[in-house]
Amino acid sequence: MFTLVNGLTTGMAVFLVAAGLTLVFGIMRILNFAHGAFFMIGAYVASSLVGSAPRSVLALVAAAVVAALVVGVLGIVVQRFVLRRIQHVDEHYMLIATFAVMLVCVGFVKLVWGLEFLSVDPPPGIDTGVDIFGLFVPSFSLFIIGSGIVVFLVLDFVIHRAWAGKMITAIARDGWMAELLGINVPAGIMAAVGGSFALAGLAGGLLLPNQTLSPALGDTFLLLAFITVVIGGLGNVRGAFIAAILLGLIDGLNTMFLPAYPGVAVYVGMVAFLLMWPNGILGESRL
Amino acid sequence: MNRTISGALLAVLAAALVLLPFWANSGLVFLAGTTMVVAVFALSWNLLFGYAGLASFGSGGLFSIGAYTMAVTLRGGYEGQFLLLIALSTAIGGAVAFAIGVVALRRSTGIFLAILTLALAELLRITLAKIHWLGAEDGIPSIVRPKASIGVATVDLAQGNHYYWFLCVACALLVALCWWIAHGRFGRTLRTIRLDTERAAFMGVDTHRYRLVAFTISGAIAACAGSLFAPWAQIVTPDIGNMMRSTQPILFTLLGGASSFWGPMIGAFLFSAIEFSTRTLVGIQEIITGGILLGVVLLFPTGVAGAWNALVARLADPYRAEAKAKATTLRPVKE
Amino acid sequence: MIRLHSVDKSYGALKVLHGIEAEILEGETFAIIGPNGAGKTTLFKVMTGEVGCEAGTVEFLGKDVTKEPAYRRTRAGMGRTFQMARIFKEMTAEENIVVAIEARAKNMGQRDTPWYQVRPSRATVDEAGEILARLSLERKARIAAAQLSHGDKKRLELGITLAGRPKVLMLDEPTAGMSPSERVGVTELIRSISGKGSGLTVIMTEHDMGVIFGLADRIMVMNQGRKIAEGSIDDIRADPVVRDVYLGKEAHHA
Numbered sequence: 001m002f003t004l005v006n007g008l009t010t011g012m013a014v015f016l017v018a019a020g021l022t023l024v025f026g027i028m029r030i031l032n033f034a035h036g037a038f039f040m041i042g043a044y045v046a047s048s049l050v051g052s053a054p055r056s057v058l059a060l061v062a063a064a065v066v067a068a069l070v071v072g073v074l075g076i077v078v079q080r081f082v083l084r085r086i087q088h089v090d091e092h093y094m095l096i097a098t099f100a101v102m103l104v105c106v107g108f109v110k111l112v113w114g115l116e117f118l119s120v121d122p123p124p125g126i127d128t129g130v131d132i133f134g135l136f137v138p139s140f141s142l143f144i145i146g147s148g149i150v151v152f153l154v155l156d157f158v159i160h161r162a163w164a165g166k167m168i169t170a171i172a173r174d175g176w177m178a179e180l181l182g183i184n185v186p187a188g189i190m191a192a193v194g195g196s197f198a199l200a201g202l203a204g205g206l207l208l209p210n211q212t213l214s215p216a217l218g219d220t221f222l223l224l225a226f227i228t229v230v231i232g233g234l235g236n237v238r239g240a241f242i243a244a245i246l247l248g249l250i251d252g253l254n255t256m257f258l259p260a261y262p263g264v265a266v267y268v269g270m271v272a273f274l275l276m277w278p279n280g281i282l283g284e285s286r287l
Numbered sequence: 288m289n290r291t292i293s294g295a296l297l298a299v300l301a302a303a304l305v306l307l308p309f310w311a312n313s314g315l316v317f318l319a320g321t322t323m324v325v326a327v328f329a330l331s332w333n334l335l336f337g338y339a340g341l342a343s344f345g346s347g348g349l350f351s352i353g354a355y356t357m358a359v360t361l362r363g364g365y366e367g368q369f370l371l372l373i374a375l376s377t378a379i380g381g382a383v384a385f386a387i388g389v390v391a392l393r394r395s396t397g398i399f400l401a402i403l404t405l406a407l408a409e410l411l412r413i414t415l416a417k418i419h420w421l422g423a424e425d426g427i428p429s430i431v432r433p434k435a436s437i438g439v440a441t442v443d444l445a446q447g448n449h450y451y452w453f454l455c456v457a458c459a460l461l462v463a464l465c466w467w468i469a470h471g472r473f474g475r476t477l478r479t480i481r482l483d484t485e486r487a488a489f490m491g492v493d494t495h496r497y498r499l500v501a502f503t504i505s506g507a508i509a510a511c512a513g514s515l516f517a518p519w520a521q522i523v524t525p526d527i528g529n530m531m532r533s534t535q536p537i538l539f540t541l542l543g544g545a546s547s548f549w550g551p552m553i554g555a556f557l558f559s560a561i562e563f564s565t566r567t568l569v570g571i572q573e574i575i576t577g578g579i580l581l582g583v584v585l586l587f588p589t590g591v592a593g594a595w596n597a598l599v600a601r602l603a604d605p606y607r608a609e610a611k612a613k614a615t616t617l618r619p620v621k622e
Numbered sequence: 623m624i625r626l627h628s629v630d631k632s633y634g635a636l637k638v639l640h641g642i643e644a645e646i647l648e649g650e651t652f653a654i655i656g657p658n659g660a661g662k663t664t665l666f667k668v669m670t671g672e673v674g675c676e677a678g679t680v681e682f683l684g685k686d687v688t689k690e691p692a693y694r695r696t697r698a699g700m701g702r703t704f705q706m707a708r709i710f711k712e713m714t715a716e717e718n719i720v721v722a723i724e725a726r727a728k729n730m731g732q733r734d735t736p737w738y739q740v741r742p743s744r745a746t747v748d749e750a751g752e753i754l755a756r757l758s759l760e761r762k763a764r765i766a767a768a769q770l771s772h773g774d775k776k777r778l779e780l781g782i783t784l785a786g787r788p789k790v791l792m793l794d795e796p797t798a799g800m801s802p803s804e805r806v807g808v809t810e811l812i813r814s815i816s817g818k819g820s821g822l823t824v825i826m827t828e829h830d831m832g833v834i835f836g837l838a839d840r841i842m843v844m845n846q847g848r849k850i851a852e853g854s855i856d857d858i859r860a861d862p863v864v865r866d867v868y869l870g871k872e873a874h875h876a
Binding site: 546 | 693708720722740
Binding site: 263 | 336584
């Protein structure tokens with residue numbers, strides 16, 4: 001049970017980061033190396049707003065939203081000046097270009113916030129634990145699990161039900177046709193990419209507590225998010241959600257049975273998975 | 288004309304490297320030695336990317352395997368057989384790459400191969416960090432620089448700058464080996480596979496087998512570079528094969544130019560120069576490095592070597608230069 | 623030479639080949655024609671091994687090659703070109719031919735270059751020169767393949783295929799996208815390569831009837847994934863089913 005909660009927490013944390021990553025791929029066919037770095041910027045921005053001890057849950061969420069806005073705007077800038085230009089080149093060059101963006105982001109963070117590690121406590125209200133059926137569960141874990149599920153439900157609704165999602169899907173499938181139908185394609189893509197980056201910023205803000213902030217923060221989450229996105233099927237949000245839960249559970253079991261080797265099972269599972277299903281659980285999706 | 292200029296430049300650079308210890312301080316000498324090793328490392332990567340069209344994002348893992356093999360065997364007291372140890376590290380690297388290639392290349396190329404190799408390298412890194420026999424997170428420190436004996440002559444590499452010159456010779460040999468592989472029949476066939484895999488298959492080329500061999504050779508040379516690096520740095524830690532290490536050859540190659548054999552080496556030396564001159568500026572270093580890389584990808588997709596070739600060729604023969612430039616520009620992916 | 627036995631092929635839910643039966647005889651020039659989407663190119667791909675088939679067998683030189691990958695069929699003597707000429711664009715015209723000769727030489731166990739030698743051997747370069755001369759490309763040998771005109775690219779691709787010394791030459795729309803004068807040139811070229819004395823078997827798909835009537839010994843007509851007729855040019859001209867497909871029912875009755 002404890003393993004389950006822990007696993008779900010990890011899984012949802014990873015999903016929060018992976019959601020934006022998979023969306024950018026779905027829209028632009030670009031696997032964005034810089035995504036982890038934007039997540040990190042989100043975390044730093046939020047930490048500057050709330051300090052090391054946020055006053056309330058609301059303050060934390062508000063800071064996360066501000067971080068989302070900041071990173072979303074940054075994302076639009078990056079889309080405008082970098083991603084758009086590399087959309088039609090060899091995929092290897094895309095990876096390099098986004099890697100370069102990541103380096104710039106890391107440099108920027110070092111420049112603004114320095115090299116020292118920062119840490120933030122959970123705000124009052126979710127800093128203790130709750131008793132569920134005689135089991136002590138840290139309420140911050142519940143907060144993360146809840147955030148993950150909310151973000152997933154909202155995204156799923158927007159993509160599959162709402163008009164905005166249908167428009168973006170049309171653009172991703174056939175930009176030329178969408179333009180013919182009178183959709184403003186560049187604006188649509190910009191909004192969608194901005195939104196995807198904003199998700200990275202939001203994740204950074206929400207996951208802030210209990211996190212050690214350092215310029216290397218992006219790397220840790222980036223790899224796990226990559227794994228999730230690939231296993232879930234590139235561009236597929238539902239797949240990413242399922243994959244994130246799986247990954248969290250595998251990691252939870254890993255911690256329970258092999259505490260001396262944290263993280264090993266995730267990579268072993270990932271390698272095995274890729275070899276068996278190179279197209280992911282639900283297959284690749286253009287959104 | 289192009290060849291003469293480039294050749295002369297290469298000779299000057301090589302001479303400068305060999306004579307470096309006579310005028311530069313030890314910090315610069317160390318940097319130069321490191322750069323030589325990573326330049327060879329980058330060359331091995333481009334053998335895979337520029338010639339076989341496969342991008343590995345986990346080459347750092349193979350570098351790490353070479354370095355650890357060397358560190359462990361030297362610690363075990365086998366320093367008498369230094370050259371054999373290099374051969375052993377190379378062979379282990381090749382064997383591991385072969386095993387990965389057999390399983391991975393059958394199914395995945397492109398992004399999937401990239402992610403798969405990335406995950407494998409990361410798996411190796413976190414495993415190394417947990418093995419106490421290998422020093423866990425602290426790695427293996429104070430590695431000795433051994434004696435190397437070739438037939439009758441024995442050189443004590445621990446003395447002064449001897450190991451630096453040994454690196455010069457070893458790296459030159461490896462570069463020559465790579466050059467020979469890339470320019471011979473094997474390299475030509477690999478290029479056809481990168482340019483059009485299906486067309487190559489319809490010439491009767493077993494493309495899967497060629498890619499596997501290229502993957503193995505590339506891995507062996509990466510491990511060899513790692514094995515040379517261990518006694519040079521005198522310490523190995525799990526981070527020797529981290530993500531930054533794996534991306535190093537990619538950056539060098541792209542900066543220098545993937546379509547040119549010398550591209551990765553040019554990139555390695557340029558990168559080191561940038562890093563050296565910005566070493567005191569925290570944060571600015573990454574911004575400059577990233578900015579330059581971004582500029583290169585967006586503006587000069589053929590890299591520095593491509594731009595150089597185009598420049599020299601234009602001076603020599605304007606008509607052909609244009610044809611060549613067009614032939615090597617970034618090709619958009621259709622379909 | 624090649625025998626197809628009840629070949630079925632689907633792409634997902636779409637069935638593109640229905641029980642194709644065909645036999646191509648040694649030394650003949652065999653043309654596959656039919657309207658767009660009839661399955662000509664797919665049949666071509668099944669024969670060369672570019673795609674597999676769900677049912678049926680492909681025999682080549684009396685051997686079942688249904689499960690053999692493309693490169694093995696190429697080694698056994700199939701040589702093909704593509705609808706859109708596929709050449710190695712970053713290499714010069716000469717290099718394109720050289721790599722093809724080297725691939726063949728290796729497959730046939732001919733090694734005339736010492737292992738340490740980097741440059742292609744004299745014999746290889748000479749042979750490449752001969753092939754380029756046959757294609758009238760000798761003056762463009764040093765030009766990057768990407769710079770060649772459309773017609774020259776198709777010639778160069780034919781050269782790559784010929785360098786493999788195939789027993790059967792398979793041409794997928796050899797004159798697609800060419801001007802009428804280029805077409806005449808290519809038709810002449812194919813005729814000179816596959817002339818009666820050469821013993822070379824040729825299988826081609828083609829839209830241009832002039833090219834087909836000028837070259838083919840036998841023709842197979844396909845429509846909607848099925849073979850609807852097979853025979854000499856005169857047989858096909860007289861075939862009522864073919865008239866239906868090409869001219870429409872009304873035209874036939876009128």
